[in-house]
Amino acid sequence: MPPILHYATLLSALGLSVVHAMDNGLAITPQMGWNTWNHFGCGISQDIVVDAAKALVANNLTQFGYEYVLMDDCWHADSRDPDTGAPRADPTKFPDGIKGVADQIHALGLKFGIYSDAGMYTCGGKFGSLGFEEIDAKTYAEWEIDYLKYDNCFNEGRSGTPKISFDRYANMSNALNATGRPILFSLCNWGEDGPWNFAPTIANSWRISGDIMDSFDRFDERCPCTSVIDCTYAGFHCAMTRIIDFAAPVLQKARKGAWNDLDIMEVGQGGMNFDEYVTHFTFWSMLKSPLILGMDLTNMSNETLSIITNDAVIALNQDDAGSPANRMWKRDVSDGGNLQLWQGSLVNNTFVIALLNTSPKEQTVEVDFYDAFFDQGKAYQQMSWQLSDLWQKDSQGKWGKNIGTFQGSMKVTIGTHQTKVWRAVPAPSNSTRREEL
Numbered sequence: 001m002p003p004i005l006h007y008a009t010l011l012s013a014l015g016l017s018v019v020h021a022m023d024n025g026l027a028i029t030p031q032m033g034w035n036t037w038n039h040f041g042c043g044i045s046q047d048i049v050v051d052a053a054k055a056l057v058a059n060n061l062t063q064f065g066y067e068y069v070l071m072d073d074c075w076h077a078d079s080r081d082p083d084t085g086a087p088r089a090d091p092t093k094f095p096d097g098i099k100g101v102a103d104q105i106h107a108l109g110l111k112f113g114i115y116s117d118a119g120m121y122t123c124g125g126k127f128g129s130l131g132f133e134e135i136d137a138k139t140y141a142e143w144e145i146d147y148l149k150y151d152n153c154f155n156e157g158r159s160g161t162p163k164i165s166f167d168r169y170a171n172m173s174n175a176l177n178a179t180g181r182p183i184l185f186s187l188c189n190w191g192e193d194g195p196w197n198f199a200p201t202i203a204n205s206w207r208i209s210g211d212i213m214d215s216f217d218r219f220d221e222r223c224p225c226t227s228v229i230d231c232t233y234a235g236f237h238c239a240m241t242r243i244i245d246f247a248a249p250v251l252q253k254a255r256k257g258a259w260n261d262l263d264i265m266e267v268g269q270g271g272m273n274f275d276e277y278v279t280h281f282t283f284w285s286m287l288k289s290p291l292i293l294g295m296d297l298t299n300m301s302n303e304t305l306s307i308i309t310n311d312a313v314i315a316l317n318q319d320d321a322g323s324p325a326n327r328m329w330k331r332d333v334s335d336g337g338n339l340q341l342w343q344g345s346l347v348n349n350t351f352v353i354a355l356l357n358t359s360p361k362e363q364t365v366e367v368d369f370y371d372a373f374f375d376q377g378k379a380y381q382q383m384s385w386q387l388s389d390l391w392q393k394d395s396q397g398k399w400g401k402n403i404g405t406f407q408g409s410m411k412v413t414i415g416t417h418q419t420k421v422w423r424a425v426p427a428p429s430n431s432t433r434r435e436e437l
């Protein structure tokens with residue numbers, strides 16, 4: 001059986017253009033940056049945004065690919081300009097105006113994002129853009145904005161079918177394109193009406209679920225759906241592993257320039273432990289979500305820094321094949337929680353394999369290569385694979401330690417709430433094989 005290739009990988013192998021996305025040439029790999037919302041909520045100001053931008057640079061995060069500084073809700077004045085209808089910023093919190101802030105961010109070599117809402121008001125109760133798409137897009141372009149996150153509150157009931165939602169968001173997408181300035185369009189309608197079906201041609205990314213909560217697996221009634229398919233109320237306070245479950249069936253809707261957005265990350269916010277944040281960061285990377293940091297960049301622990309700068313894991317996210325990993329199986333365990341096996345295609349016939357243990361206890365599991373390489377077929381299932389563990393460092397201190405060559409299966413012991421993630425490369429023929437880690 002020939003290997004089943006992801007659509008984008010197949011087109012690229014044929015030398016064809018693979019960008020069937022919003023035609024702005026942006027987010028060819030998932031966008032990376034930082035957003036104000038998870039840490040600061042509505043309490044933002046010019047100083048908070050500029051200080052975060054400086055911290056991004058001071059911590060060398062730009063060299064890992066983080067480039068967008070995203071100002072979320074509540075930058076607004078009480079009302080639009082009464083004469084022109086143009087949007088304007090809170091003059092006390094943003095004394096230099098949005099253009100002044102954009103200049104400071106650009107001077108640092110970074111890109112700058114703004115937030116608005118495809119409704120009467122934003123979720124924080126500020127003026128929205130419904131009916132003001134053209135003047136807002138034009139003003140953002142004048143302010144030299146590089147990115148728009150476009151939310152869904154107070155939408156006047158204009159949702160309920162994909163076409164209604166599509167039209168409402170396409171109005172802004174078209175208005176942004178008409179400005180002539182490349183502005184990354186980040187659609188945020190929490191998965192309503194299945195944006196993975198209608199958003200790829202009008203947006204660079206789309207949120208798939210209600211808002212993330214800084215918890216590994218806490219259930220919260222406010223995130224009531226068990227799946228994003230046919231979910232009629234996305235809610236919020238969705239635990240991190242619930243969002244992984246939500247993403248699983250829609251991942252293959254992503255392509256270059258058009259990504260599933262699993263939400264701003266909570267890494268470093270304090271609600272999860274080290275292993276849980278490693279799991280969080282690994283999955284957001286492997287599933288090709290935008291990698292948007294959400295903690296206070298001016299006050300980060302070394303532990304947090306070590307997670308968000310794992311370049312071997314970031315490489316999974318930015319891999320040129322643009323193919324999100326798939327869940328090959330999910331098995332409940334008697335201690336509660338489950339074990340999950342994931343696998344994804346990377347460039348040059350290499351792969352990522354990951355095991356997640358959401359149960360409260362350490363587990364030992366046999367990973368069968370029949371499952372890991374199910375999509376690629378028999379030849380791949382029977383090959384020898386050289387694996388590197390992406391959360392261990394090699395002798396030179398680089399992430400990704402070669403842990404040996406495996407064939408058929410491997411036995412893995414994995415701690416509670418941990419993820420093990422390996423890059424798999426076809427092994428040289430004379431290598432010695434192992435069966436256990």
Ligand code: GLA
Nearest residue numbers: 037072073123124151188211
């Ligand atoms: C919604 C979005 C969040 C954030 C807030 C701002 O809840 O989903 O990501 O932008 O609005 O009010």
